[in-house]
Amino acid sequence: MLIAFIAVLLAAAIGGIWSGLRHVRDAQLVRMARTTVQTAEVRAKNAEEQLQVAIEELRYLAADRIPAAVLALTHEHAPVPGLLHPQAANAQLAKAMRDVLSSATDAAAGERDRVDAAARAAMRGATSKVQSLLYQTQSVLHDLQHELDDPRLLELDFRNELALRRIQATAVLCEAWPGLARSDSPLAEVVIGAQSRVAGYARIKMANHLREQRLGVVARAAEPLAIAVAELLANATSYSHPDTAVPVTIQQSGGRGALVVVDDAGIGMDDETLARARRLLAGPDTLLLTELGNPPQAGFAVVGRLVKQYGFSVHIESSPYGGVRAMLRVPAELLTVLDEEHTLSVLVPAPADTAAPQRPAEPLEDSPVTEAVPLPSRRRRSPKTAAARPVAAVPQPEAAPAARTPEQAGALWGALQDGTRSGRTAAGNATGDEQGDIRS
Template sequence: MTLIPDALLWAPSAGFAAASGAALFFRARWRAADIRAAEAVRQAAARDEEARHLAQARLPALVYALQNGTPPSHGVLLHPGLANTETAAAYESVLNQVAQLLDDTSRRAEAATRAAVLACVRSVQALVYEQQGGITRLLDEEDDPKVLALVQPIDHAGSQLERRLQILGVIAGMWPGRQREDVPLLDAVRGAMSRIRDYNRVKPPRKSSHFVASRFVEPVVLAVAELLDNAARHSPPSTPVEVKFVAAHHGVSVEIHDAGAGMSFEVRQEAERRLSGQYPVQLTELRTPPSFGLLGVGELGKQYGFRVSLDEDHSVHGGVRAVVFLPHSMLAGPPARTEPASPAPQGADAAPQVDTRVIAAAGEYEIDGDGLAKRSSRRATGSQGAPPARRRLPGAEPPPEDFGNGLAAFVQGTHGLHANDAQQMSPFSPTSEEPPR
């Protein structure tokens, strides 16, 4: 009889155990489902946050880098756990497509801008050459001092306009043209002086035995003119801009010293970057207003093999010193002097032999304080009788005895310069623009 109560006692306990096991099983299932649901919610939140990070940080950083010429970066994922997921791959694809689109757009915009700039420079440059030729003929043939006084500033402004067009053309990919005869380095500096507004503030050296080789003359003149203009514009108008020649083992340096306030570290870094010529010039990225003088000098240095540097520690006037280093490969020896037994007859195309003493006495040229010849605003005519006395500037020195030879070469070399510019340097002339070898 005792077995029956024991069986009755065991049956409820077995049922309770089974029910408890079932409850534990279902509770574990529910907990696993809750964990999976929480993980899904967390992953969805991570993807949403990663999408916001893509739109607000990674894409803007990529666009900024491409617009400013810095190395593009796609950034990193905000949640490293998504690194090998389809979401990360999709985001990387979006960044690559945006980078490629921006690069293609930038290239097309740059090509279109260069084409427009080149077309404008070529058309305006041809008109400037034609204008300068007409002004030169007027200056050569006109005897009225009032007319000459009015025309000479126009001639000088035309020379400055021509220089700015050349620099802009160099940046856009044009060649500046070249003079086909070797020129003394001092004459190259004087030619650069004639192309800037404040030429009377520049003090060139007295002499130099170096000659610039023919194909480098125009690039050197253009680069020195830009540096002289930059020094004059960034220094007080009452201060000088001094030029010095320094002979070195590997070439010769042209030093330009101004008396300005100097440059900040950031400005000097940007100027050195532009002068280095190591970074491609993007016309679509020029500042407003655009500043392209130093960019043009850097491009000329890269194309023709000379170096330009800036520093403030060695300026004799406390401003900035710009140094143009010309290696021996850009220099030439002095031309051989041959004296003919008898003077050759002058044909129709021969350059006239000019007696500079007669020119100076006639008042067509005056001697300034640096011993330079400049065209006078007063010119003697046949009806005026005795030629007017030349005006001597304060502190001027009489020219040396051999000054006439240099002035004769100057007059002969510039007699038909502007008249032949359209033929020799026009962008439409097939022989005017030679790429550097």
């Protein structure tokens, strides 16, 4: 009985102890659970915050960062913003978003390159056709100039040449061949030829300091060099006051090369513009039409492309005349000396030693004996007017010039009265349809 009682007591005691122990453990568990819950709450809160950050970052990525990065492909100074919350962002999230950004810009760049290449190809086709037509026009005009004495043919030829320069520059920019092969040509003529392609050509004054007057440019580089010099001259004339001269000097340089130096008294370039111009002149590997700006500023880009292809070089710096000095160096391997018989154009500043063009007597054609064929017949005509014209209509010195408005005539005459040179200048300005290059 007692034992049973003890046993009961014992059991009760043990139960009590156990129960006490359980209470202790329960309390611990509760505390632990509470901590866990609190931690989970914190974590959940953090996660929610992270999600919020991620959503904001993604929105920002889509709305701002990707467009900015794509824009920066063409505008190197366009800022590309980083994360909105750099401290709050998860490292993995940040990396993933960087990946999205680069993937998007890669895709954009690839697509842009494809579109640009397609545009260039289309332009090549068009320029080639137009260039061909303009050359045909040039040939006809050239024929007519030697048949007829109307000065308007000269004016037309000039207009045609301006159009040719534009189309040829565009073609070069689109990676086309310059479209014209020349034979070895005197450097002085290449430069004067380039001068003739520029609207303000009358302001360009070439000084010929070549020791060897027959210094020539090898055939393959002659036309590319003419294009490049024309672009440098166009840049110089369009960024300087119409009343100022654009001096050009050609000279031989120390290392058997030659130098074409173009100065202008224009507005010059700021450092950034100069840096960009130099990059273009160095001939960057890729050059997209979309990078040329709007309106396109193509002159130096054209030169750069030719520099890359033909091996001459151009350096620009501040000119002692106030504007920009461009120095085009022609290396020895692009130069040659032309044979003695090559007659320089009278339009080239050179020693006046060239004789009149002469030609050896030509043999009469050997006409093969032909069979007597029946002769064709014709019907004679009568004069178009009832009264035949006088025996000889003699030139009428006072013949009225071509139709021109009194205003135009007055302006032209006024310009001419100021003397030849200023007249040239004024007339040259009247044709000032140059398009600006990259000066700002």
